Amino acid sequence: YDYLRLLFARIGKPHCPKCGKEVSRQTIDQIVEQILKLKTKTEIAILGPVIRGRKGEHQGILEEIQRGGFVRVRIDGILHRVEEAIALSLDRKKKHNIEVVVDRLISNKDLDRSRLVDSLETGLKLGKGMVMVNDLVFSEHFACEECGISLPELEPRLFSFNSPYGACPACQGLGKKLEVAPSLVIPNLNLSIAEGAIFPWAHASHKVGRQGYFWWQLSDLAEEYNFSLDQPVKNLSKKILDIILYGSGSFEGVIPSLERRYHETDSEYTRSEIAEYMIERICEVCQGKRLKPEALAVTVGGESIAQVVELPISRAQEFFRNLKPKNSELKIANPIVKEIINRLQFLIDVGLNYLTLDRKAATLAGGEEQRIRLATQIGSKLTGVLYILDEPSVGLHARDQGRLIETLKKLRDLGNTVVICEHDPQTIRKADWTIDIGPGAGKHGGRIVFQGTPKELLKSRTLTGDYLSGRKKVDYNPSTTRTPPPVSPKSQDYLIIKKAAEHNFLISWG
Template sequence: MNQDKIVIKGARSHNLKNIDVVIPRNQFVVLTGLSGSGKSSLAFDTIFAEGQRRYVESLSAYARQFLGQMEKPDVDAIDGLSPAISIDQKTTSRNPRSTVGTVTEIYDYLRLLYARVGHPTCPTHGMEITSQTIQQMVDRLLEYPERTRMQILAPLVEGRKGEHAKLLEEIRREGYVRVRIDGETLDLNSDIHLEKNKKHSIAVVVDRIVMKEDVASRLADSLETACRLADGKVLVDVMGEEELLFSEKMACPICGFSINELEPRLFSFNSPFGACPECDGLGTRMKVDPELIIPDGSISIAEGAIEPWAGVTSTYYPQLLAAACQHFGVDIDLPVEQLNKVALHQILYGSKGEKIHFVYENDSGMVKEGDVSFEGVIPNLERRYQETASEYIREMIEGYMSKKPCPHCHGQRLHPAALAVYVGGKNIAEVTALSIGEALLFFKELQLSTKEYQIARLILKEIEDRLRFLMDVGLDYLTLDRTAGTLSGGEAQRIRLATQIGSKLTGVLYILDEPSIGLHQRDNDRLIHTLEQMRDLGNTLIVVEHDEDTMRASDYIIDIGPGAGVHGGEVVAYGTPEEVMANEHSLTGQYLSGKKFIPIPAKRREPNGKWLKVYGAEENNLRKIDVAIPIGLFVCVTGVSGSGKSTLVNEVLHKGVIREINHSKVIPGQFERLEGLEHIEKVIDIDQSPIGRTPRSNPATYTGVFDDIRDLFAQTNEAKMRGYQKGRFSFNVKGGRCEACRGDGIIKIEMHFLPDVYVPCEICHGLRYNRETLQVRYKGKNIAEVLEMTVEDALEFFKHIPRIQRKLQTLYDVGLGYIRLGQPATTLSGGEAQRVKLASELYRRSRGRTLYILDEPTTGLHVDDIARLLEVLQRLVENGDTVLVIEHNLDVIKTADYLIDLGPEGGDRGGTVIATGTPEEVVKVKRSYTGQYLARVLARD
């Protein structure tokens, strides 16, 4: 067997057509081809699946019982396979407790660092908290010269009101003759009177010492006595000029703020020892939000402005609200935005128990009258949320709640004791709030004592290495406290990639799924360098990718095709990038060589004078920027990763517009105002989230074409003779579906400690329908056979039915001719789901006043698919609609009418508008990284 190659024979997973493939080992190999051509089937469903299965089979029978039996992929043989690691785009974690720091293990090392060399500090007095032994206290005092006079004091009362007569009497009984009260030393035998309402400080004078050679023993005795009296604290007055505070405990000697022994768990927000007691380490609290209580300030209370008390199901709260308004002098017919702010605050938050006169008439006509305390709308909702056992009430109130930073820890998640420990002048929460780039600089410049450095040397090395790996994959803009659930698929994948770099494994087969997603070209260069480093360690990299720069940098390319779906599944070309470029049968090669390309528009559309403008956008890293989007144009928002594109478009603009137009309850990112909303009737956000969470959802149901198909079957003669209505042909309701599997087509068998097993239904054999329903046919096919058709086949089959043909044509136009009508939503990629959504919008008749928002629609697309996607987007703009796209792909950027480039960097160094205008105008802006890379493309094309 040749150890230099991975030899695959007879691969048939999904659409692969019994292909043989040879992949060179220890090289950087790119698998490419049209979307749906079979790349992922080869990389993940064949090569990785077999590598994983072999690994599991090498384990003991005991271990395998927990992992379950892994199914062998549909392939004859694979030789030369190394241990395989898949690095895909699944989001790292949806757990709100998981952060970039915890996922990369950097936070574990930070906790160890703070536990070993952290400096506890009193949050009130700002002084460092240290614990000293009696010996350390003596050594410190012996540093003073001979004949220095000292007074050893035991502080018992610190700034507390009272006469303290009992305490003074106890001190006298102990035999002490002097005390220091409020800075003055007094004889206890004298008549001492303390004011009851004045704050006093009292300390016992334990000893007066003149420094001599043999004084160490006496100092130790006196200090021990003071510690015993004052619970570990000692105050030493040196010659009446300087005061030294000592403590045997980790406590502030002034206010007593104390910290237990420093250990890593103190700094964990996932541990009860370290978590903020108010938010349990989440950093946020669900609170009733006034903006959701009053979503539209332009209407009055009488018109239902205070939504939860507007009387949808009960008359009690509307009547109580009316009584409160009358009591506080609030005009219920005036728009809320014009009301007196103080009076409105009393309505929302109550008046601290102030009673109002309330007359309540129930639905039966019974009347109750009396004076009641008015708690306020918001306190009422929060109390009911805590007290109710009704899930319906809780869900209703949750609709008026939003996440707010915890008022106790201010979003820092940790216990006050953990936040009081500093390294390099920052506590652990302040360090995790830094971007990865800033954190690396912080640790490089960190000044430690010789002893501290010896302790922390290895910890710092691990932290710096991991930060550097994250920098290398283009994630320098992420902060360590960023919640893992907010990461994009590409960001999550690159974090896992950085973790693998740190492991420095050799002889491993890495399989990556489009690692360039979400990366600007500038950052992509660093990613490619990282992949080359992994190869140079002696690993094999199989990268599913469409990015031109990645393909050019690879050692070997395998082009799968020639088409998608049933038209794909074959090896079209293989070899070095130069060999693939020379292959006339390779579509990828033709684009790489420049024989085929996406043309620059001969003429760009010009702004028509209508603009959608957002002023003062300052969410996340946006720096109070003003942005104007021309209406009726194809607009691209560009910039390096982390520059603020998604924040501007998704958080500020999209949410701001739908709140104004649709009166949605969403809370947009911070901005001052929006202008130009009169030019827009609706906003459609076409993202890459799934079109459904279950196998019951599919392209046919999502686009609505399945309704038309069921209508067609219901109109057949056979259906009419049997009395079958449209519902008979749905697999979601009783009647026509197979009841054995309830229309799923599969049966789930629970295996207790083994993974659940899914098997085809024995009754319908996976067809979902009962025998009678399947006897009804249209043009020779039953409903199950129609669902198994590809979009391309269905387009020909229904070509004479205009309403069905129109919807199918849009699916075909966005490059989805290869997917099956009934393909489960769970098997569609994010890019495919996005294009299904786009298709479902295309067939609708638009009046030309729609704003379409797309976030990186080229994800997962071959350049030939991008060409078709651009045709679709241009068609929308031709209709008078506005298309706003967040994008890094230069083929998309160069065809746009107008660009808005953010930057100049990511994270805190981004968030400003660098350039606006046509691509040709942006190229002239030297500060624009997008312009620099775009210049090469425009010059080449």
């Protein structure tokens, strides 16, 4: 993910998070070069935008422009002398655009470059980083001239949900928010407020807020909105119930009060008490993406960083292989992209091509966790290390077993020792040395019954040797073993898995 953040910071294309339009920035020299490319004898007006789409008369702004010594302004596309503009009295209910005319020039080969630069600098200062040349808009910052939204500098920390610079401000980069649930606050609609329908206030400790403490506020509220505290909550109108839950005027509301106390309290007991009335929801601002809108509006290859990490690892690698940076970006992008592709290949080699990069560690199976750490170690290229793995093939599809074995061999070939506790026949056959512990399981084992090469193990008279060599086989009795019926190629049967929330389903069809 660190390499992804670096790539997006270096070659990302920022867009306005509101309208989606791509935004760019230019240096003074770049703006000058653009102007010098204009046709000879073109009239050039250097304008400093001071008001962009804002309602009001803006009398104070116009007077300030006059005090600054400027002679002309452009208001809503029409040129005026400043004193005339002040006398206009703009409609305060309409949105206006006001630009200060900094300078007027004629493009030709003798154009005074230093005067042009000075005028552009003045325009940028007036426009707070934005200047207009006739109707062309230039900005030295990432900013959308239509929406008036400025974007921050593209830095790796902008794409980190662990940094306040990049984290979604609504959920602090978690992607989820704890919110007080109305159904938990008032679980029994048959009770009246007087009978304790507001469960947290009726049952919580004094630190959360007893109902008695709020009783006078509730009484005033009932009098103001003409309802009774003695009638069942189910008989209250939706409007009244919303006022009780979310507040009105001086009454804070039950839910805002609980949420405020949850965030402000120093007591873990109080926080855990309030948490009983809260549920976890996807953040409505970032939709679970964990980053602020400005970061999500930056794209590489037409995709945001959130969209890239949602891809399965195999598809993510394909995305980066097909990425074609501009010639000016190649020197920066190629080393980063190469490193990303290599690291994704490590994960593919250990059979994790189906995982997405945004997968939470807590949802991984034990074997998946081990294989991720394994891929990390291969990437680090450490030598002289003893690795001990406990059944890394757990949960691995048979077709990926060979790739895992090749990965283990790479780790060995780097100059490391790899010790594996494993029952998979394919892995045992590929080992350099095997140690068979038995003769039985649990309390019936614990002794070394064989050690040697896999070939020697096949000749040994241990249980493992017997089954591995085929001298013994697992009994299969069709009369007692349930087997699925054969599926016709034309079968319309299908499988539906509902509400799957734990780990993985890897299903082979046919």
